[in-house]
Amino acid sequence: MNIFENKKQTFLNVMYEYQYVFEIKKCCGYTEWITVYKDDSLEQLYKNVFIQFKTYNENKIRLFLINQNNEKIELENSNISLREYIRKNPELFQPIYPIPCWIVYQIYLDDGSCHSDHSTETINCNIHNECV
Numbered sequence: 001m002n003i004f005e006n007k008k009q010t011f012l013n014v015m016y017e018y019q020y021v022f023e024i025k026k027c028c029g030y031t032e033w034i035t036v037y038k039d040d041s042l043e044q045l046y047k048n049v050f051i052q053f054k055t056y057n058e059n060k061i062r063l064f065l066i067n068q069n070n071e072k073i074e075l076e077n078s079n080i081s082l083r084e085y086i087r088k089n090p091e092l093f094q095p096i097y098p099i100p101c102w103i104v105y106q107i108y109l110d111d112g113s114c115h116s117d118h119s120t121e122t123i124n125c126n127i128h129n130e131c132v
Contacts, residue, residue: 020082021104023096024049024063026111033104041079049109064108065092075107 001009019035022045034052036045050061063075073092075085086093086105095103 016102020086021102023104023106024053024109025106026109031106036082038083039081041081042075042085043077043079045075045082046077053109053111060111062110064110065106066108067092072108 015035019037022034022036023031024034025031032052034048036048046061046063049063053061063077065073065075067073068091093105095101096106097104
């Protein structure tokens, strides 16, 4: 491995120790990873999503988890730390990739409009009630 690859791997390993990795999923099926420091708040998670997805109105975005019963659970936009929230709600935070992959949690993003293509049956919007 060259110096760059060594530094990159060290960075990724250290980053993973201090940050959670979330796969943000829109109703159209598009996904993107984002990271947030473990001791940051849910409010910071919302800010990071707003910055990364460049949504048009920060106050309109909503983040959801889907529980084991396929019910939407909205993540509150508050100053509760992510670490604390995840510890209190382990049933909502199941890794989406198998071991030995990194732990990545999936969160659904509602940016105010439905992006699902209702002309196909392959995409099912499980964020917007009116689309299901």
